[in-house]
Amino acid sequence: MQNEIRIVYQHYVPESLIADLQSIEVDRVLNAKIEIKKVDQTRYSNFTGLEISDVIIYIQQHQTEILATGLLLPAAYDLVKTAIIEMWSRLSKLTNKQLRDAGKEVKEPKQITLHLKDKEREVEICFQGDVSTELANRIVDESFKFISSDKAKKAFANPDNIEEQKAKPKIRLLYNKETKSWEPENFGEYRRKMAEYDDLIRKKLSS
Secondary structure, three states, X not given: OOEEEXXXXXXXXXXXXXXXXXXXXXXXXXXXXXXXXXXXOOOEEEOOEEEOOOEEEEEEOOOOOHXXXXXXXXXHHHHHHHHHHHHHHHHHOOOHHHHHHOOOOOOOOOEEEEEEEOOOOEEEEEEEOOOOHHHHHHHHHHHHXXXXXXXXXXXXXXXXXXXXXXXXXXXXXXXXXXXXXXXEXXXXXXXXXXXXXXXXXXXXXXX
16 A cells, blocks of 8 residues: 655745655655645644644555654655755744745744654654754754654653544654753643643532
């Protein structure tokens, strides 16, 4: 079965940026069919609420290789890294005026989200904020090291890191600027806070 790549980008993102991604032939190396869609909406729902994503890249593999090698082949691994680094650094160079003129509210930081899915699990990686090419290179490289290391396996083994209501186990990685490391988002903490909030509401209603 052929792998799949889907790219969803906001209407204010320059089409040349997306065209550059096509030009490096990630789909050919990954043996994947590629779908590209431009949208005119600024918010996507996730477990924690509303978030901004300027570009979302979905890579669906029908093998079980993501946590073994990062991606199917070293060549594909390098191509996807190169694409994200280039897109992120170019997105960072867009000024607030350029974004406003193109119809984007600029309160939220710029963000590229990468979804990697294989036959058994999912990893979502959020590249957020403004970066130089050099910094993007380091941060993106560290994210790929994480998903092909024992850290990823340990992250999936912790129920707090698993987003609920998904067909397969999913973790979401966020970059901690203070520690300069990738960390799985703690969904368990959100669930506990929500349970405490619901319990408080019930007690108030019954009093």
